[in-house]
Amino acid sequence: MATHQDGIFSEDVDHHVFLEFSLRGHEKTLPQTDLVVAPLDGGAQVVAFGPKLADVPLTGFATVEGLAGFTAPGTQQDIFVWLHGLGRDELFARALAWRDALAPVADVAFENHGFKFRDSRDLTGFVDGTANPKEDARCAAALTEDGGSFVLGQRWVHDLNRFAALPVGDQERVFGRTKADSVELTGDAMPKDSHVSRTDLPGTKIWRRSAPVGGVRDPGLFFLAFGADVERFQILLRSMFGLTGDGLHDRMLRFSKPITGSFYYAPPVATLESVFGG
Numbered sequence: 001m002a003t004h005q006d007g008i009f010s011e012d013v014d015h016h017v018f019l020e021f022s023l024r025g026h027e028k029t030l031p032q033t034d035l036v037v038a039p040l041d042g043g044a045q046v047v048a049f050g051p052k053l054a055d056v057p058l059t060g061f062a063t064v065e066g067l068a069g070f071t072a073p074g075t076q077q078d079i080f081v082w083l084h085g086l087g088r089d090e091l092f093a094r095a096l097a098w099r100d101a102l103a104p105v106a107d108v109a110f111e112n113h114g115f116k117f118r119d120s121r122d123l124t125g126f127v128d129g130t131a132n133p134k135e136d137a138r139c140a141a142a143l144t145e146d147g148g149s150f151v152l153g154q155r156w157v158h159d160l161n162r163f164a165a166l167p168v169g170d171q172e173r174v175f176g177r178t179k180a181d182s183v184e185l186t187g188d189a190m191p192k193d194s195h196v197s198r199t200d201l202p203g204t205k206i207w208r209r210s211a212p213v214g215g216v217r218d219p220g221l222f223f224l225a226f227g228a229d230v231e232r233f234q235i236l237l238r239s240m241f242g243l244t245g246d247g248l249h250d251r252m253l254r255f256s257k258p259i260t261g262s263f264y265y266a267p268p269v270a271t272l273e274s275v276f277g278g
Contacts, residue, residue: 003262014116016091021106021109022078030275032277043087044083049078050077053078068204074261080264083095087216089220121157123212123220124171126177129208150233154223154260155220155258162255174255177196192248194251195250223258
């Protein structure tokens with residue numbers, strides 16, 4: 001099997017930079033750059049392509065029109081660069097380098113800076129990524145046979161005041177897990193419209209690499225996930241937004257909303273080197 005991009009599974013992370021680029025015109029030839037092979041001090045990177053550049057079948061993210069007016073907007077972009085590691089300075093320097101390298105053909109459409117919050121919690125106070133597959137199972141969830149990976153990127157904005165106004169027990173029923181130690185609720189204690197209930201579905205395991213982002217005016221999450229196919233993302237989105245025919249949507253949508261959405265494909269290392277090597 002071809003070698004996947006190591007940054008997909010690199011977990012020693014305190015800071016993130018999420019860059020989404022939009023191509024100008026119909027340009028599909030990317031500038032030559034050694035950034036794809038240059039070491040990133042204290043960090044790692046992943047580069048992925050939208051439908052215009054991916055060498056596999058890939059459809060752009062279409063807006064999801066859900067129940068009760070809940071929507072997931074499609075804001076499909078063309079190139080995604082995710083930088084993550086221990087030092088924000090080195091990540092920012094690499095982000096500037098990618099901006100300059102791609103400047104002849106693309107502009108930065110969206111830029112989000114993420115960070116580790118306390119003991120790897122979301123800004124709601126709940127542990128993020130509890131259900132991530134472990135060891136070899138993460139490769140089965142995230143990678144195609146040739147070492148590529150499909151990517152879902154969404155910027156979410158939280159209504160933290162509204163969520164914090166709930167008693168802790170009600171907060172736990174929103175997510176389907178306890179707040180202090182992230183233990184999944186069981187039996188009658190688990191609502192059918194909890195986040196766990198709407199996303200823990202057979203055959204839809206994904207590798208989550210989300211991070212808190214934003215400032216005091218727009219606190220939220222950059223939801224980042226890797227999958228062996230796009231369909232598992234589509235299944236999860238339909239379930240969350242109430243499009244499965246059971247009349248339920250994810251209770252979390254009352255307190256958080258997505259404002260961007262794109263699908264990408266992160267090719268194996270050899271393909272990436274070929275694309276940027278001329």
